[in-house]
Amino acid sequence: MFQKTVKMKTNQRFDSSTNHLIAYPLHLADNALILGHRDSEWTGHGPILEQDIALSNIALDLIGQARNFYQYAAKLKADGSTEDTLAYLRDVNEFKNCLLVEQPNGDWGQTVTRQFLFSTYQYFLYQQLQHCSDKTIASIAEKGLKEVTYHTRWSSEWIIRLGDGTDESHTRMKNALNHLWEFTDELFIQSSYETGVAKHGIRVDHALIKEQWYEKVRSVLSEATLSIPESSQQKRENLGKEGHHTEHLYEILSEMQSLQRALPGCEW
Amino acid sequence: MKMILFRKYYYGDLPDNQKGAQHSSPTEGTQEGAGTWPLWEVFIRSKQGLDHKHVGSLHAADAKMAIENARDVYTRRQEGVSIWVVESKSIHASNPDDAENFFEPANDKVYRHPTFYDLPDELKHM
Numbered sequence: 302m303f304q305k306t307v308k309m310k311t312n313q314r315f316d317s318s319t320n321h322l323i324a325y326p327l328h329l330a331d332n333a334l335i336l337g338h339r340d341s342e343w344t345g346h347g348p349i350l351e352q353d354i355a356l357s358n359i360a361l362d363l364i365g366q367a368r369n370f371y372q373y374a375a376k377l378k379a380d381g382s383t384e385d386t387l388a389y390l391r392d393v394n395e396f397k398n399c400l401l402v403e404q405p406n407g408d409w410g411q412t413v414t415r416q417f418l419f420s421t422y423q424y425f426l427y428q429q430l431q432h433c434s435d436k437t438i439a440s441i442a443e444k445g446l447k448e449v450t451y452h453t454r455w456s457s458e459w460i461i462r463l464g465d466g467t468d469e470s471h472t473r474m475k476n477a478l479n480h481l482w483e484f485t486d487e488l489f490i491q492s493s494y495e496t497g498v499a500k501h502g503i504r505v506d507h508a509l510i511k512e513q514w515y516e517k518v519r520s521v522l523s524e525a526t527l528s529i530p531e532s533s534q535q536k537r538e539n540l541g542k543e544g545h546h547t548e549h550l551y552e553i554l555s556e557m558q559s560l561q562r563a564l565p566g567c568e569w
Numbered sequence: 570m571k572m573i574l575f576r577k578y579y580y581g582d583l584p585d586n587q588k589g590a591q592h593s594s595p596t597e598g599t600q601e602g603a604g605t606w607p608l609w610e611v612f613i614r615s616k617q618g619l620d621h622k623h624v625g626s627l628h629a630a631d632a633k634m635a636i637e638n639a640r641d642v643y644t645r646r647q648e649g650v651s652i653w654v655v656e657s658k659s660i661h662a663s664n665p666d667d668a669e670n671f672f673e674p675a676n677d678k679v680y681r682h683p684t685f686y687d688l689p690d691e692l693k694h695m
Contacts (some may be wrong), residue, residue, distance in 0.1 A: 438613035
């Protein structure tokens with residue numbers, strides 16, 4: 302009996318649907334880690350002390366979510382991986398985060414715009430994930446949702462404050478939005494594993510998320526006297542989700558992973 | 570002889586021409602915002618049934634931002650369940666020069682302390 306179970310598990314590892322089950326939490330973890338890392342680049346450089354702390358708190362929330370998802374992925378991989386090996390020892394083409402989260406901070410306007418566009422997506426995604434039948438994913442999403450609710454609120458306020466602010470702040474917000482908009486398409490294009498995990502009870506209605514996301518984004522932008530940029534209508538071929546990244550992820554990883562790569566397993 | 574009159578201002582008790590928010594751009598990446606956004610006093614209730622207590626101050630452009638900043642600066646280690654903020658300019662302080670006539674007369678009035686009652690152990694925060 303025991304033998305049989307073990308054998309089945311081994312076979313499953315070669316089953317692509319099991320790979321999907323591993324890839325999915327990795328994707329969620331990578332999104333959170335990379336955005337958290339970007340946000341943490343502001344630590345010590347925020348426009349004022351209070352906002353420096355606010356964004357650092359958000360970075361910590363996201364890195365906390367990433368840890369939970371990495372731990373789960375490591376457990377599913379069952380090959381000796383840990384949260385640390387997954388974060389620090391994978392190569393750039395193994396990262397499954399969306400292109401949006403790896404984009405540089407730019408000015409404060411660009412940072413809050415990136416946060417708003419992504420947190421709003423994450424908010425509606427976690428809302429569904431908290432009810433999925435994978436208990437681990439559901440509980441991480443439920444806990445994360447409270448954090449993301451605040452991230453959405455915080456970034457929305459900044460969008461409104463700066464969009465409906467001075468001429469200069471309005472122009473900067475408009476530029477940020479035009480720049481980042483092209484990366485939002487990817488949020489709603491499903492990768493193989495996002496479709497594949499439905500078999501494991503992780504069913505997400507992506508069409509609904511897209512609808513909710515547009516509605517929220519449109520309403521906040523309109524309060525901020527900004528509007529949705531005209532879409533380029535260009536179908537994105539290279540998905541960050543599938544490991545095709547911009548040069549910005551190389552930069553992040555070369556900095557973020559340098560210590561673990563130079564001194565593997567080092568602790569401090 | 571010409572007498573120079575000057576008024577001393579105490580904490581938070583600012584004159585009108587020095588009050589209020591001045592517009593500043595927080596996008597410039599400098600610490601300038603902190604100098605021009607008004608100061609707010611923050612009060613946190615640590616749990617239901619207790620008073621809001623003064624915990625410190627911070628800068629914010631308006632009340633909404635002040636509450637969010639207070640959440641981020643003062644409640645990140647589970648310190649609170651409720652936040653009040655009030656712009657520092659709205660707080661008027663007693664004059665330290667008045668301390669003698671304000672507070673010292675109470676020093677020898679021990680009978681004002683309700684020390685003649687036995688309080689049950691269950692009664693906390695008295």
